[in-house]
Amino acid sequence: MEKTLNIIDIILGVIVHLSVVFAAFIGAEDIYIAVNGVREPGNLRQLPLGLSLFALVVVVRVVCGLFQAICSRYIEKRNNAAICITFSIIMTALLAIEHPVVGIICAIAYVTIGGMIPVSNAMNIEKLKESYQEVREEGNDFIADVAYGIDEVLQYGRGQDTIVDIGKRSMDAADAKQKLLDHEKSKQQLLALARSVFTVIILFLLLFLYSRGKMSMEDLFIVCAGAVFSFRECNLE
Numbered sequence: 001m002e003k004t005l006n007i008i009d010i011i012l013g014v015i016v017h018l019s020v021v022f023a024a025f026i027g028a029e030d031i032y033i034a035v036n037g038v039r040e041p042g043n044l045r046q047l048p049l050g051l052s053l054f055a056l057v058v059v060v061r062v063v064c065g066l067f068q069a070i071c072s073r074y075i076e077k078r079n080n081a082a083i084c085i086t087f088s089i090i091m092t093a094l095l096a097i098e099h100p101v102v103g104i105i106c107a108i109a110y111v112t113i114g115g116m117i118p119v120s121n122a123m124n125i126e127k128l129k130e131s132y133q134e135v136r137e138e139g140n141d142f143i144a145d146v147a148y149g150i151d152e153v154l155q156y157g158r159g160q161d162t163i164v165d166i167g168k169r170s171m172d173a174a175d176a177k178q179k180l181l182d183h184e185k186s187k188q189q190l191l192a193l194a195r196s197v198f199t200v201i202i203l204f205l206l207l208f209l210y211s212r213g214k215m216s217m218e219d220l221f222i223v224c225a226g227a228v229f230s231f232r233e234c235n236l237e
Helices: 002-036 041-072 080-098 100-148 150-155 159-211 217-233
Strands: none
Touching: 002 041, 002 080, 002 217, 080 100, 080 217, 100 159, 100 217, 159 217
16 A cells, blocks of 8 residues: 555656646746747737646646645655656656757756755765764753752852853754754755756757757747756755
């Protein structure tokens, strides 16, 4: 039963991520049609269909996201890695159809954004979590010992030293927690930088292909929007 739920969770997760990209595809095409409609009004007839498809994709995302949330309550662990890998493979194939180089660049982006950075961060953050937990437990144990031996502390006049020691341990715990938060912040900044870099690379590549006559302006709009949104959807969280 759990295996079936895991498979369903993966399928729903992939659909949720793909729906965002498809919405970007449709939205980019609608924008192109609207802009191009100034010169060719006849093309505006396609706009209602595009808007309807966009609305349909949004509904699909909401419904699948709801069912995925329900499904996740009955499985031990989320299948984020499997969802990310499946999504990346599908997107690489879709974008490679437009042009092989686009697919290759996006595949490298997915490996970097959805694999290398999160995995490297997970290894480092696990050590920081252990360090923070260790410092926190030591502080709690010390406070518990002080509470049990409060009479002895007062009897021998150790109150001031004990307060200083508690303050020092509290500061150590706060420093360890701050390191944990700083590391998470640096990960988010690194992910944002990686997404920005690959977005610029894709944009220049598409403009180059367009200048060479190997891609139409409409395809440039659609592929660029899909690639950029796919970079944001490719994650292990």
